[in-house]
Amino acid sequence: MTLSSNSSSYFRMLALLIPLIIPYVDAETMGYDYPSSVKGSNSWRNIPSSEFSFWESAGVRPILVNGMFVCGFHCSFSGDSCLFSVSIFNNVSDGHGTDSSFSGQVVWSANRNNPVEIQAVLELTSQGNLILNDANGTLLWSVSKSISGLNLSAEGNLVLFNKTNHMVWQSFDHPTDTLVVGQRLLSGKKLRGSISPEDPSEGLYAFALIGGKLAAYVNSDPSQIYYANYSLEPNNNSVLLQTGRFGSFSVAESVRFIQLGSDGCLKAYEWKDSKWDWTDLLNLGPCEYPLRCGKYSVCLEEGCSCLDYASENQTNYFRPLNHSNPDLGCYAISPISCDLPLHHSFLQLQGYYSQAIYSLLFSETTTTIQDCQEACLNNCSCKAAIYTRGHCTFLSQVFSIKRTDDGDGDDNISAFIKVQNSVISSLNFPRRKKQNTRVIVGSTLGAIFFVFLICIFIFLRLRKGFQEVEEDYLDNVLGTPTRFSYEDLRNITNNFSNKLGEGGFGSVFHGILPSASQVAVKNLVGFGPVNKSFVAEVQTIGSIHHFNLVTLVGFCAEKLNRLLVYEYMANGSLDLWIFNKNRETALHWQIRKQIICDIAKGLAYLHEDCNQKIIHLDIKPQNILLDEDFNAKVSDFGLSKILGKEQSRVITTMRGTPGYMAPEWLSSVITEKVDVYSFGIVVLEILCGRPNVDRSQQEEDWHLLGLFRRKQEEGKLMDLVDQCSDDMQSNAAEVEEMMKVATWCLQAEYARRPSMSTVVKLLEGSVDVEGNINEEYLNGLTPEAMEAIILPSMLSGPR
Known part of the structure; x- marks a missing residue:
């Protein structure tokens, strides 16, 4: 009607x-x-x-x-x-x-x-x-x-x-931001505050039972606690919200539920005066909440200010996210990147300050304040350092800094905020204004020191070369694998005599370690992009381990030589098996299905289970390697991008391989869903036994997505299935289900594509793919248009 x-x-x-x-x-x-x-x-x-x-x-x-x-x-x-x-x-x-x-x-x-x-x-x-x-x-x-x-x-x-009538699942075991009377907070579970009162999505604040303590913390990497209190049940693995009590907290008899708010307060709610009224159980001052003023801000009685906006410092390192709403925090004008330590310097905080954080990134005993600074510079995760009486503590996030009115503070405490491409400056928080002479002297010394840094950098480039500076840097990257000398790798590979393959950036050779383990040694040739790819590979895969990711055993960075040592994969890359049109070596359906599942698990780990989100950016059959049992492992992280857990998207230059790139690359604003799109292309290639772009076909069949769309309209999808494998047709129902997974991953709108963890669940059968394959999944930019826009010279080739 x-x-x-x-x-x-x-x-x-x-x-x-x-x-x-x-x-x-x-x-x-x-x-x-x-x-x-x-x-x-x-x-x-x-x-x-x-x-x-x-x-x-x-x-x-x-x-x-x-x-x-x-x-x-x-x-x-x-x-x-x-x-x-x-x-x-x-x-x-x-x-x-x-x-x-x-x-x-x-x-x-x-x-x-x-x-x-x-x-x-x-x-x-x-x-x-x-x-x-x-x-x-x-x-x-x-x-x-x-x-x-x-x-x-x-x-x-x-x-x-x-x-x-037996219970198989209950919401009490999966709390969001709230506990009701009669509900327990189990060890291993947590409350997650919302982003804002208007947005119910998970924010950064969390509350959990940790080691017998009820703790409130910021869910950063790593977690940073701002409140901790022993529960009344330290030996139990749960705490019950009951009438009048929650652990060590006393609550009113009329309280119906407690909720972790978007502001970090743990609020106990009761119905009073015709509305839900609340009290904060944590009972902290406003500036005790780490996100009260957002990041890189000072929390003052009169409000919030950016670190350098709160002083007479002449150099601005930070700006408000919103000038009309300073409570949202600030951002670094030049964000910290994991470049050479020489690109970083410090902004020193002097006076009495504190950050309401108990559990920090890393701490060590050092002898001097210079040692503390140098250690932070060499640690990419360190955003700030606090030095007190020979003890150095790192901060992985710079949340709200609290300024107190207790005089000039402890002279034995110094804090340094890492900044990008700037000089070491002073930022004071005393209530009295700086004298002009101090400003002039500080600015002069800062300028002299800046010139001194430039001279050192030029001297290092001329004397040692950029590559040797890079060698020193790699030694300080946390979690790096074994470092080999060039002579070691020459012996391991028998003078590079057994070549396994060759790509755009160099050749791969077979080698045997003294322990009798087989390895593959990639010898990178070139400058610029090759060096960048080499550093990205060592930083990314060197510190992570997963069965479906190729293990980086070690590397060599010696003068102009750049080599990577991987675990040996006996069956080579996936493209050798799915594009060869040989019936004798064609993969059976069960092996193809397992390979698809292995790729999905590797990507899900990169996107969701690492300490930092890693986007691969170059998923294609040439970068999927197979061991002797045809277990698939994702390799080649030279183009990968590392994001913080709180980052949902990143702006970066276009990179990847034509035919595997998602439509949103045209805007240069990408998320991990670009890997999901590439995965969808690879799945179709595995099922169909041909590349996405194949000019050996008739012209109208060059592009697999266009052919797939046409066959779907005709109801002849099984015509596309690899004819070299005899059992593909006999498993037609499963093959078509796998095609549904691929089309879901290939949707033009990235927000509609599934996460890789969801894909894993689909492939393992814990959830079903429902509905029909619909051409709207493929209604984005056509492969022909993508090929016309993206020049291959801009992107990676086979490596």
Whole structure:
């Protein structure tokens, strides 16, 4: 039915009157006939109700109701953003609704980081899976536990049970930012505060039971604690929120739930004066919260300021993110990069200051303040250093700095903020203004020291060469593998006599270590990009280890020689096996499926399980290596990009291989989803046994994506499957399911592509790929257009 504009205006006007109508609506109209438990396969669609109900006025579309708790879709008042959640209301079962229409508070949600839209569907399938799909069919959340029903307990616990009525999953075991009375905080679980009151997505603040302590911390890399207190149950692995108490915290008898706020406060909520009222259990001062003023800021009684905005320092290193809202923090004008230490210097803080952090990146006993500075310069993760009485402590993040009024502070404490491409300057925090002479003298000394640094740098380049400076730098990179001499590698490879292959950046040779282990030695040839690729490779893969990533055994950086030593992969690169058109060596379906799963696991580790997010940027068959058992391992990290855990995207120059690059490369703003797109291309190549761009085919079939789209329209997808493998056709159903995975990864909009961890779950069968292959997945920039825009000379070739 279509409403006229007058009707629409009428309903909008009535919506404004709902709070006035609600007190006179009876219990039946308010929806109290909703069950607390359901059984059997079913589905629930997130659609607005045409009735003027209590629940619609509160932004909730219920599925289950029990006492003061409601499970269903909880939407913003605009209706554009909804969570599948459990919400608490103030005594909705009294049948009156007074002061309750807008009292709902979300206490658990399944999809806080991925809100759904109108028409989203929650489905309990006949196979026993509970699945939440957005309106466009995107899978956002699922539980696969042979589920036969859902139950909402009177305590607010969403319980999923099987055919024998045994619990197989419960929301109490998976808290978000809230605990309700009767719920335990288990060891290993944590509360994560939201980004803001308007954005329910996970922010940086967290709260957990750690080693018998209840601790609040910033979920950075590494975690940094700003509050810790012993619980009353130090020997247990959980702490119960009960009436009047939570661990060592005393709470009011009327408290219904506690919540970690977006501001880092642990708030205990009770219904008071017709609203949810809260008290902060941590009871810290405003400046004790590390993100009170954002990053690189000073927290003052009168407000927040950037570090150098709070002084008379003439050089600005930081700027506010928003001049009209200084509480958001500041950013470095020149961000810290992992370049040579000579590109970094320090901004010294003097006077009394503190950062409310207990657990820090790294600390060591040093003899001098110079040793402390040098150690921080050589540690890429160190953003600041604090030196006190021979003890040096590193900070991996510079959060809000608290200035106190206790005089000039401890003269034995010095703090240094690492800055990029600038001179060592002084930044004082005393209440008295600096004298002009101190400013002049400081600026003069700073300028002299800057010239001195430049002279040293030029001298090093002329005397030792850029490569030798790089050698010294590599020695200080944390987690670097074994360093070999050039003579060692000459002996290992029998004078580089057994060549395994050759690429654009050099040749690969077979070698045998003294321990009898076989290795592959890559000898890089060239300057500029080759050196950059070499350093990126050592930094990236040298400090990480995963079964599906090629292990970097060691390296050589000696004069002009740049060599990388990898574990030996007996079956070479993947392209040799899928593009050779030889029936005798064609891979069987089970091996291809395992290779696809191995690649996905390696990428999922890089994107989500490393200390820092790593984007590979050059996923292609030539960079997938196979061991003697055909286990696949991702290799060649020369183009990779390292991001902090808090970074979601990065701006970088275009890099990669034509035919494997995602459409968003045209904007140079990329995320880890560019690897997901490349993975999708590789999956199609494995299934079809041909390259994405193959000019040996007829002209209309040059581009695999275009051919794939055409065959999909004709319903002849199996025509594309590699004909060299006899068992591919006999496994047609599984092959087509794998094609669905590939098309999901190849969507033009990167936000609609799955994460690699989701892909792993799909491949392992813990969630299903539902729906048909649709050409809209491939409606982005065509391969022909990509090839016309991207010049191969700009990108990497075979290596």
